[in-house]
Amino acid sequence: MITRLVVFGGTGDLAARYLLPAVSALFAAGHLDSRFEMVCADRKGRSEAEFQQWVAAQLDHHAADTPVAARKATAAATRYRRADIQSSEDVAALLPDGQPVAIYLALPPALFPAAVTTLHDAGLPAGSRIVLEKPFGEDLAGAEKLNRLLAELVPERAVFRVDHFLAMTTVQNLLGSRLANRVLESVWNSAHIAEVEIIWDETLTLEGRAGYYDHVGALKDMVQNHLLQLLCLIAMEPPITLSERDLRDHKVDVLRSIRPLTDADIPHRTRRGRYLAGLIGDRGVPAYVDEQGVDAKRGAETFAEVQLMIDSWRWSGTNFVLRSGKALGADRKEVAVHFRPVPHMPFGHQGVAAPDVLRFGLDPECLSLELTAIGPTVNTLKPLTLTARMDPPELPAYGRLLLDVLHGDPSLAIRADEAEQAWRVVTPILAAWSRNLVPLAEYPAGSAGPPRSGR
Structure with missing residues (x-):
């Protein structure tokens, strides 16, 4: 050590x-x-x-x-x-x-x-x-x-x-939920899962980070690394072990199988935006361009959303949404797995059910499953949510990472080819955005982000 x-x-x-x-x-x-x-x-x-x-x-x-x-x-x-x-x-x-x-x-x-x-x-x-x-x-x-x-x-x-996201308790539990439970792994594929959302929406604004953030923007700050790392853990094939080689080989396989976005895809499968002045709760927030240290000419985005497809046997046909935004109306930091609806509902006109959703809360760390249950009267249904709070971790995420560094265990570190493959995914998007193929939409601080109709 x-x-x-x-x-x-x-x-x-x-x-x-x-x-x-x-x-x-x-x-x-x-x-x-x-x-x-x-x-x-x-x-x-x-x-x-x-x-x-x-x-x-x-x-x-x-x-x-x-x-x-x-x-x-x-x-x-x-x-x-x-x-x-x-x-x-x-x-x-x-x-x-x-x-x-x-x-x-x-x-x-x-x-x-x-x-x-x-x-x-x-x-x-x-x-x-x-x-x-x-x-x-x-x-x-x-x-x-x-x-x-x-x-x-x-x-x-x-x-x-x-990447401290990989050391978070819920991220580790994502692997445990997938790989240690037969009931989940058996339905962990495109036949049962329609869409996976990987979301880091926050009410926080720039918070004095203009020196860094204004040069990178939301896509580089969050999507290119943190959220793509989560995508790898969600979509990878079950490894033989969680050792550094097995785990990182399988993560690279996911990145390699992400379908490249073309100029024709990008206006329909990406969004970008920048917040205006507004209210978050009862707190007044200045526009991003008025924050100290911001150069409006750089055009840094504070909201980025990307929809990706994975060309693999397991995931063909499942949509993956990666999104991060600042100065939004509510914090939402989670992985949400949306299952396809059941093929037949035998409950008549009263049997209306929403598809099941499995949520891995990242902050706060929790796990919930949204199901449909029988209602109080015959042939009626009602939503049912099962929630579990995670035990507090022994170490914070950075504590786990430092311990791995001192002991020389790189399992949770990003390998060279992995870092390059992540850039391969976002490079066409960055190029298209630099040519304004997707206009930089504006949204009031405290809102849900830029409107979808603006794409």
Whole structure:
């Protein structure tokens, strides 16, 4: 197990909101001890006292549910170093003893190629691991170039292209529900399933992330990685094991089998939009273009929807809808599996039933099944919903990912060919949108998104 984690961009939002709480949770669960060290590096330059005050404030705010002892252990294990990721001398100074280290690039994706080159020049110790946040590259060509650079630095098993969605409890339960229950796997195909919705609708707005979000938009931020990853787990064939090779081979097979969208398809099978000023509940929200740091000329979308088909024996004829939007009227974060209606209803005119729906709630994490049951009178039907709440996980998603990095288990990481195949899926859409084949529709904040008639 690697005991030293170096985070470049170590005083940014990712470290504050996710990595520090994840380390605290690992201490609380007994997965880390006094040998562990987390070095947070950036170019700002601050005293150790200032840094420790910042760490304590972030832990109190973002990790308040972990024990005080775990937060104190995290603070004691964390230190600050001023370093420029593009300076091989600065990076080498963080690797003084030649022992394997985990390098976490909590940086804008545009800096990844330069960062990887610097790590190569600095002489990264053998056995070290590299962690990259999504998106992996800024387009298909960028992903291919980045993968070539990484291959020159470390073996593929030492590259962790992390996606925290894959470590969420409900996502893990999606696999369990599918693969450990005969009743579900027997109907998990296009003969029984008409449509699968993979939705991440949120009432949150930009929340100060213009520096990142305005350069990527909803399609790259959510669909190209998070939602396509969920699609892979839903649609893949049952693997022999959940080991890194079996699981990742089957996910790549799904991406390869997604039918490419043509220019003729895209206006009918995609939507994009950007929010206007409006009300979300009783909260007034400015238009996206009026948010601080936004350049309206970039045309970044805050709403993206894509409908995909999979050309495989199992899924031919099933529609897959992937959607993510900001500043919407309600939060909806789930995978909804819509079953086909029964072939015959023997209940007469009173026997009207909606098709069954199986929902995997992502936030909050829950599982529900919407069925039809017999009503109170003869030959009448009524809806019935069965709901189960998931047990709270031992670790938050980032805690699980960090533990995998430190132990060297890449099962939940994205493999190089997987990252490239995901870009293959969205590249025709990005190209068509750049030519305005699908106009950028506008929708009021607090609404359900852009109207479908605008496609």
